[in-house]
Amino acid sequence: MTLQTNYLKKVGNDLLDFATKRRDIIKQTGDALHFSKRAIFAMHRDDMKEAGIKLKEAEKIFKDLNKKYARDARVQEEGSYKAGLEEYVEAVLLHQFLNTGKIGEIKGLPISGESYVAGLCDVPGELYRYAIKSATSRNVEMVKRCNEMAQQITGELIEFNLTSYLRNKFDQAKSAVQKIEQVVYELSLTK
Numbered sequence: 001m002t003l004q005t006n007y008l009k010k011v012g013n014d015l016l017d018f019a020t021k022r023r024d025i026i027k028q029t030g031d032a033l034h035f036s037k038r039a040i041f042a043m044h045r046d047d048m049k050e051a052g053i054k055l056k057e058a059e060k061i062f063k064d065l066n067k068k069y070a071r072d073a074r075v076q077e078e079g080s081y082k083a084g085l086e087e088y089v090e091a092v093l094l095h096q097f098l099n100t101g102k103i104g105e106i107k108g109l110p111i112s113g114e115s116y117v118a119g120l121c122d123v124p125g126e127l128y129r130y131a132i133k134s135a136t137s138r139n140v141e142m143v144k145r146c147n148e149m150a151q152q153i154t155g156e157l158i159e160f161n162l163t164s165y166l167r168n169k170f171d172q173a174k175s176a177v178q179k180i181e182q183v184v185y186e187l188s189l190t191k
Contacts, residue, residue: 018074025065025075029084032061036087040126043091043098044133051095058088062109082115089119094126097149114166121157121169124150124176131180140187147184150177 039054062085069075076082089111093103103123106116127146134142154170154177162170 018072021069021072021075022078025069025078026080028061028065029078029080032058033080033084033087035061036084036091039091040094043094044126044129048095048099051091055088055091055095058084058091059109062088066110076110076112082118085109085111085115086118086122089116090122090126093120093123094130097123097127098130101145101149103149103153117157117160117162117166118169120153121166121173124153124173124180128176128179128183131183135183135187143180143183143187147177147180150180153177 035054035058039051039058042048042050042054065075065081088109089106092106096103103120127150131143131146134140134146150173154173157170157173160166160170
């Protein structure tokens with residue numbers, strides 16, 4: 001009986017190599033997540049220029065990581081990578097809505113369907129925050145637009161029969177929609 005140590009060393013070296021990559025991924029995607037959050041914060045202040053700059057910075061980080069680690073598929077499965085990408089998706093989709101009134105495909109980065117849906121599920125929460133801001137300044141039209149988009153998002157996603165993590169995200173989206181509906185209702189009482 002002999003343990004094949006040559007193979008075991010190869011596996012060990014691969015794991016050590018990925019641990020080094022993982023530390024880099026965690027650092028870089030943490031920065032991308034931070035830029036995406038700052039972009040969302042800028043959008044809530046109606047500073048679309050700053051939001052665009054932060055989104056470009058986050059996108060560059062993901063592009064650089066994808067190029068640097070193109071030969072290792074595990075990179076995009078790393079938890080911090082997924083979390084950063086979801087935040088980026090959320091920020092880009094909110095930016096699309098506030099600039100065009102539409103939400104659609106994100107071009108320029110490879111984004112899995114799961115990451116797209118997870119980010120999309122977070123958009124109604126940001127629409128709720130934006131609706132509150134708009135209601136405070138008596139911008140009833142924007143509140144209604146936020147409500148309509150949030151309704152449309154959950155209306156489409158309900159057809160997906162989501163499970164597990166995405167189901168939890170979807171339930172949060174539905175909760176945000178109910179909160180926006182409450183804002184619309186309360187605004188209707190002030191007329």
